[in-house]
Structures are given as structure tokens and as C-alpha cells.
Amino acid sequence: MSFQLVLDYLVSPAFFHGALITLLLTVTALVFGIVAGLVIALLQEARFAPLRGLALVYVWLFRGTPVLFQIIFIYNVLPGFGIRLSAFLSAVIALSLNEGAYMAEILRSGLRAVTRGQRTAALALGLTRGGVMRHIVLPQAMRIVLPPIGNQMIGMLKTSALVSVVAVEELLLVANQTASANFRYFEALSAAGIYYLALSTIFMAGQAWLERTLDPKRSRARKQRRTGLKALIPTVDIR
Amino acid sequence: MTRDKPLIEAVGVEKRFGGYTALKGCSMAVAPGETVVLIGPSGSGKSTFLRCINLLEPPDSGSILFKGKEVGRDFASAVRLRREIGMVFQNFELFQHLDAAENIMLAPMKVLGLSRHDAHDIALGLLAKVRIRDKADSYPDELSGGQQQRVAIARALAMKPAVMLYDEPTSALDPEMIREVLDVMADLSAEGMTSVVVTHEMGFAKRAADRIVFMEAGEIVETRASADFFGGAVGARARQFLDQILH
Numbered sequence: 001m002s003f004q005l006v007l008d009y010l011v012s013p014a015f016f017h018g019a020l021i022t023l024l025l026t027v028t029a030l031v032f033g034i035v036a037g038l039v040i041a042l043l044q045e046a047r048f049a050p051l052r053g054l055a056l057v058y059v060w061l062f063r064g065t066p067v068l069f070q071i072i073f074i075y076n077v078l079p080g081f082g083i084r085l086s087a088f089l090s091a092v093i094a095l096s097l098n099e100g101a102y103m104a105e106i107l108r109s110g111l112r113a114v115t116r117g118q119r120t121a122a123l124a125l126g127l128t129r130g131g132v133m134r135h136i137v138l139p140q141a142m143r144i145v146l147p148p149i150g151n152q153m154i155g156m157l158k159t160s161a162l163v164s165v166v167a168v169e170e171l172l173l174v175a176n177q178t179a180s181a182n183f184r185y186f187e188a189l190s191a192a193g194i195y196y197l198a199l200s201t202i203f204m205a206g207q208a209w210l211e212r213t214l215d216p217k218r219s220r221a222r223k224q225r226r227t228g229l230k231a232l233i234p235t236v237d238i239r
Numbered sequence: 240m241t242r243d244k245p246l247i248e249a250v251g252v253e254k255r256f257g258g259y260t261a262l263k264g265c266s267m268a269v270a271p272g273e274t275v276v277l278i279g280p281s282g283s284g285k286s287t288f289l290r291c292i293n294l295l296e297p298p299d300s301g302s303i304l305f306k307g308k309e310v311g312r313d314f315a316s317a318v319r320l321r322r323e324i325g326m327v328f329q330n331f332e333l334f335q336h337l338d339a340a341e342n343i344m345l346a347p348m349k350v351l352g353l354s355r356h357d358a359h360d361i362a363l364g365l366l367a368k369v370r371i372r373d374k375a376d377s378y379p380d381e382l383s384g385g386q387q388q389r390v391a392i393a394r395a396l397a398m399k400p401a402v403m404l405y406d407e408p409t410s411a412l413d414p415e416m417i418r419e420v421l422d423v424m425a426d427l428s429a430e431g432m433t434s435v436v437v438t439h440e441m442g443f444a445k446r447a448a449d450r451i452v453f454m455e456a457g458e459i460v461e462t463r464a465s466a467d468f469f470g471g472a473v474g475a476r477a478r479q480f481l482d483q484i485l486h
């Protein structure tokens with residue numbers, strides 16, 4: 001057992017690069033997962049029944065099969081149809097599509113939590129349907145979905161390790177390869193574990209910060225400071 | 240006043256929900272500056288009628304005329320109409336993520352395209368008008384019901400509407416807050432704001448209404464000038480209803 005070796009691994013370009021790939025995978029899959037989830041959530045609420053059916057099939061497919069299966073499927077089967085994607089891209093697509101099925105549920109609960117009365121009040125003011133969505137529904141839904149999305153992000157960080165099966169050089173694969181060369185499993189895996197913990201800590205802190213920022217009452221002090229400033233320099237328009 | 244050309248008019252408005260007919264051909268014309276109080280038993284279609292007037296509910300037949308012109312059936316026409324009509328709800332429906340001033344500023348900024356600065360000036364002016372100027376920075380859940388409803392009135396006024404619709408604005412309020420809201424509404428009416436008010440506050444009706452309209456089972460049963468109504472000229476069914484709510 002050598003702590004020096006753990007430290008060496010931590011600062012080595014290979015581990016750093018692996019952690020970077022893991023971070024990149026997590027963030028892109030989450031972003032595209034939210035986009036996919038939003039599309040599915042809107043389809044689920046559609047008036048046209050076949051669109052709702054489509055959403056149902058999607059959720060059924062992606063929640064009903066293992067993510068690992070989806071990753072391997074997209075990487076190995078799509079080339080048969082002439083679609084040749086890099087391992088990284090296949091991995092992002094698989095993780096995003098899978099995430100979309102779960103994200104849809106979260107987003108839908110957020111959208112539903114904004115009452116009909118709030119939408120009606122906005123419509124009565126002369127807002128368009130798009131305006132109601134942008135200025136009333138989404139900001140309110142955002143605060144509701146943020147905590148579960150934060151959980152999904154941490155979950156995705158860990159799920160991303162699965163893509164090592166298609167040889168994406170993410171953190172776990174790097175650690176595993178390093179260890180199998182010299183059988184120093186403890187050191188290599190400790191280094192990877194420290195990276196994972198560091199990343200999830202950063203995510204949690206970011207989530208806490210975002211929740212604070214989106215809480216209107218906490219941003220009031222900041223706002224008052226801003227208007228106070230305006231009062232001091234009335235001739236300067238700081239908009 | 241009834242000789243003036245109507246500012247807003249509903250003609251033969253019918254509304255069905257599934258197999259149930261909520262409005263059976265309701266017609267009403269409101270002259271500029273007039274205040275109409277709409278009364279009737281629960282479920283008689285008062286809310287539905289108000290929501291048809293600003294096309295939040297599209298009527299199944301009949302039409303809405305604004306300043307003498309029939310309003311189109313498309314969504315864009317409905318949106319344009321709603322910009323001219325303010326609406327106040329029983330449950331206030333202030334936007335929960337915005338403070339009082341921001342609630343009022345939203346429509347002027349997002350609908351009329353005013354700058355934040357100008358919208359803020361309007362908001363503070365209106366908050367003063369509804370006597371709650373010091374609550375500009377408060378969020379809805381920090382305000383009493385009466386305060387919330389006054390902010391909601393200010394929010395509607397921010398669009399400089401030609402007509403105000405109130406749907407039981409004091410029904411959700413504790414008794415001691417009813418008066419502060421009704422006072423604001425009565426002042427607006429006295430200043431000449433054209434208004435249609437669904438309420439059972441007959442004191443308000445006596446003070447502010449030009450006309451009383453009685454609805455029952457989806458129909459307008461009776462329309463009386465306020466003076467006649469309170470002078471005792473009331474039909475049998477309206478009388479029965481009044482006896483119920485007054486005792």
C-alpha cells in the first residue's frame with residue numbers, strides 16, 4: 001500500500017484525462033437527457049393521442065431495459081445500419097436517451113405543480129401561450145425540479161462508469177487498466193474513488209448554490225442592493 | 240348611460256361542458272364607465288360567463304363584441320382582447336415566484352415591451368393606489384389575503400384595461416379584509432372604470448353598481464338598474480335568492 005502512488009495517480013495525465021471524460025460524459029448526457037425529457041414530457045401532455053402513445057413506448061423501452069444493454073446496443077447495432085459513431089458519442093447518446101425517460105417524469109411533476117390558476121391569470125393579462133410557459137410555468141417548475149435533477153446528476157456520474165464496456169477512456173476504465181498492469185488495485189481504485197467523490201461534492205455544492213439563487217426570497221437582499229445603487233446614481237442607467 | 244354605445248357586449252353566448260350546458264344564450268352589454276354586479280346561485284354560470292367575456296373559455300356559439308366590433312375566434316384575437324380586459328380571481332392567483340412589484344411589472348414588460356424601469360414606476364404608482372405601497376418587495380406568501388387581492392387588482396390595472404372583471408374577489412377573504420378590497424374596487428368604479436363584478440356583497444352592489452344582473456341555471460333571468468333593484472323591484476326568483484344570502 002503506497003500513498004505516494006495514490007498521489008502519483010491523482011496527478012497523472014491519464015487519471016486526470018479519465019476524470020475529464022467522466023465529467024464531460026456526465027454533463028453532456030445530463031443536458032441532452034433534459035432536452036429529451038422535456039420533449040417526452042410535452043408529448044405525454046399532448047392532446048393528440050398517438051403522440052402520447054409514442055412517449056409511452058419511449059419510456060417503456062428505456063426504463064424496461066438495462067442502461068448497459070442500451071449502451072452496447074447503440075454502439076454495436078447502429079453501425080449495421082450504416083451509422084458509424086465514435087464510442088464516446090454512442091455512450092453520450094445511450095446515456096441521454098436513457099436519462100430522458102426518467103427526466104420526463106421529473107419535469108412533468110414540475111410542470112404539473114404549477115396550477116391551472118397561475119396559467120389562467122397569466123393568459124388573462126394577455127400573455128401568449130409561449131409567454132405563459134416562459135415567464136410563469138418554467139420559472140416555477142424549475143424550483144421544483146432542481147433537487148431531483150441534482151440527484152439525477154450524481155446518479156449519472158456513477159452510471160457513466162458503465163460506458164467503459166465500449167472502451168471509452170473514462171475514469172474507471174483508466175483505473176482498471178492501470179491496476180491490471182501492475183496489480184496495484186488499491187492505489188489505482190483509491191485515486192479513481194477520490195476523483196468521483198470530488199466530482200460529486202462539486203455537483204452537490206453547485207446544486208445547493210443554484211437552489212439558493214433560484215429562491216426569490218434569498219435573492220431579495222441582492223436586489224435591494226441593486227435598487228439602492230440605482231438610487232445613489234440616478235442619472236446612470238445601469239440596465 | 241345605457242344610451243352609450245356598449246364598450247363590451249356578449250351576444251347569445253352558449254357554453255357546453257361535455258353534455259352539460261353551462262350557459263344557455265347569455266347576452267349582456269356594458270356601457271363605458273358602467274359597473275354591473277352579477278349575482279346568482281353557485282353553479283349558475285357566473286364564472287363561466289366572465290371567462291367567456293374575455294375568451295378564456297371560447298363560447299360554443301354567440302359572440303363577444305368589443306367597442307362594437309366582433310372579436311375573432313382565433314387565438315391571436317383572444318390574446319389582443321385580453322390585453323384590454325383586466326381580471327381578478329377569487330384566489331388572487333399572484334405569481335408565486337415574483338414579489339408584489341414584479342407581479343405588476345410582468346405584463347407591462349412582457350406584453351407591452353416597457354423597460355424594467357418604467358414598469359417599476361407603474362408598479363409603485365399602482366401599489367400606492369391600492370394603498371399597499373410599502374409591500375412592493377413582499378412575496379405573495381408574505382401578504383395577507385386582502386393585500387394579495389389588492390396587488391392582484393394592481394396587476395390587472397397595469398395593462399390599463401378598458402374593462403375590469405372580478406370573479407368573487409372577496410369570497411376567499413377573512414371578514415376583516417373584505418372591506419379594504421371592496422373600497423379599492425368602489426373607488427375604481429367611481430373613477431369611471433367599466434366593471435363587471437361577480438359578488439354577493441350587496442353593500443358593495445348598493446354603493447357601486449349601476450345595474451344588477453341575476454343569473455340562474457345558465458341564464459340571465461333579470462337585469463335591473465341598481466336604484467330599482469334596491470328600491471324593491473326584484474322578481475320572484477331573485478328575491479328568493481337574496482333572502483337566502485341575506486339570512
Ligand SMILES: Nc1ncnc2c1ncn2[C@@H]1O[C@H](COP(=O)(O)OP(=O)(O)O)[C@@H](O)[C@H]1O
Nearest residue numbers: 256259261279280281282283284285286287288
Ligand atoms: N371546466 C369545466 N368543465 C366542466 N364543467 C364546468 C367547467 N367549468 C364550469 N363547469 C360547470 O358549469 C357550471 C357553471 O359553473 P360556474 O360558471 O363556475 O358557476 P358559478 O361561477 O356561477 O358558481 C357548473 O355546473 C360547473 O360545474
Ligand SMILES: [Mg+2]
Nearest residue numbers: 285286287407
Ligand atoms: Mg364562480
